[in-house]
Amino acid sequence: IYAITPTYSRPVQKAELTRLANTFRQVSRLHWILVEDAAARSELVTRFVAGAGLPCTHLHVPTPRRYKRPGLPRATEQRNAGLAWLRQRHQHLPPPQPGVLFFADDDNTYSLELFQEMRTTRKVSVWPVGLVGGRRYERPVVENGKVVGWYTGWRADRPFAIDMAGFAVSLQVILSHPKAVFKRRGSQPGMQESDFLKQITTVEELEPKANNCTKVLVWHTRTEKVNLANEPKYHLDTVNIEV
Numbered sequence: 327i328y329a330i331t332p333t334y335s336r337p338v339q340k341a342e343l344t345r346l347a348n349t350f351r352q353v354s355r356l357h358w359i360l361v362e363d364a365a366a367r368s369e370l371v372t373r374f375v376a377g378a379g380l381p382c383t384h385l386h387v388p389t390p391r392r393y394k395r396p397g398l399p400r401a402t403e404q405r406n407a408g409l410a411w412l413r414q415r416h417q418h419l420p421p422p423q424p425g426v427l428f429f430a431d432d433d434n435t436y437s438l439e440l441f442q443e444m445r446t447t448r449k450v451s452v453w454p455v456g457l458v459g460g461r462r463y464e465r466p467v468v469e470n471g472k473v474v475g476w477y478t479g480w481r482a483d484r485p486f487a488i489d490m491a492g493f494a495v496s497l498q499v500i501l502s503h504p505k506a507v508f509k510r511r512g513s514q515p516g517m518q519e520s521d522f523l524k525q526i527t528t529v530e531e532l533e534p535k536a537n538n539c540t541k542v543l544v545w546h547t548r549t550e551k552v553n554l555a556n557e558p559k560y561h562l563d564t565v566n567i568e569v
């Protein structure tokens with residue numbers, strides 16, 4: 327399993343990455359592709375990766391300033407950098423190349439069972455996501471083992487009404503669709519997932535996981551912005567501490 331995680335510098339970054347590593351460390355044969363939204367690798371993430379205790383590739387690419395605005399899709403360039411690295415790594419290896427790719431945002435909560443489910447992905451698999459879309463959960467609606475619609479409270483007209491945390495793609499599909507990427511141009515807010523999936527699969531082809539999409543195994547948790555109201559303007563402590 328390859329997990330691509332975009333991440334950016336903010337007060338909670340190390341805490342988020344710590345939570346994630348504590349989960350991923352328990353998943354066998356997982357390779358973490360951590361992509362910093364930055365012009366260079368930061369010392370904090372570099373140190374973190376060195377001590378993470380799991381196979382890890384540390385990349386970086388900055389989001390152009392013009393795209394750092396509320397309402398615009400996040401982490402487009404970072405996920406594409408992860409995809410490019412993956413394609414490069416596997417392009418000269420002979421098939422079959424078993425593998426599953428999953429986009430793991432740094433603030434979500436992942437059960438270990440989720441990884442057992444996605445491991446058997448043949449092309450593209452899907453499952454419910456908790457705490458998203460203004461509801462307790464969103465899920466693909468399944469009939470006779472096939473996805474026939476979407477239970478969602480937000481933009482049900484999306485061709486694939488699913489969050490980034492709700493699907494996995496086999497490595498084979500990633501390699502056989504070398505041009506499939508996340509797009510800035512023409513992509514509306516919240517349409518990144520749908521726009522990407524459109525390039526590689528059809529709704530009919532989707533493989534429902536998590537007991538025909540009736541179990542929530544991943545949560546779109548979002549971390550509260552920390553209160554730093556009492557943080558001094560200038561360094562006051564006698565030591566420099568990484569948080």
Ligand code: UGA
Pocket residue numbers: 331332333334362363389394398399400401404430431432433489490491516518546548
């Ligand atoms: C929702 C979806 O769950 C995301 O997959 C999607 O990328 C995002 O919307 C979007 O609008 O594009 P949300 O919780 O609103 O997620 O987004 P964040 O968790 O703030 O960001 C998603 C990922 O991108 C995180 O891993 C975060 O660390 C990273 N990110 C965010 C950056 O790398 N740079 C940024 O400037 C912001």
Ligand code: MN
Pocket residue numbers: 431433434546547548
């Ligand atoms: Mn998030």
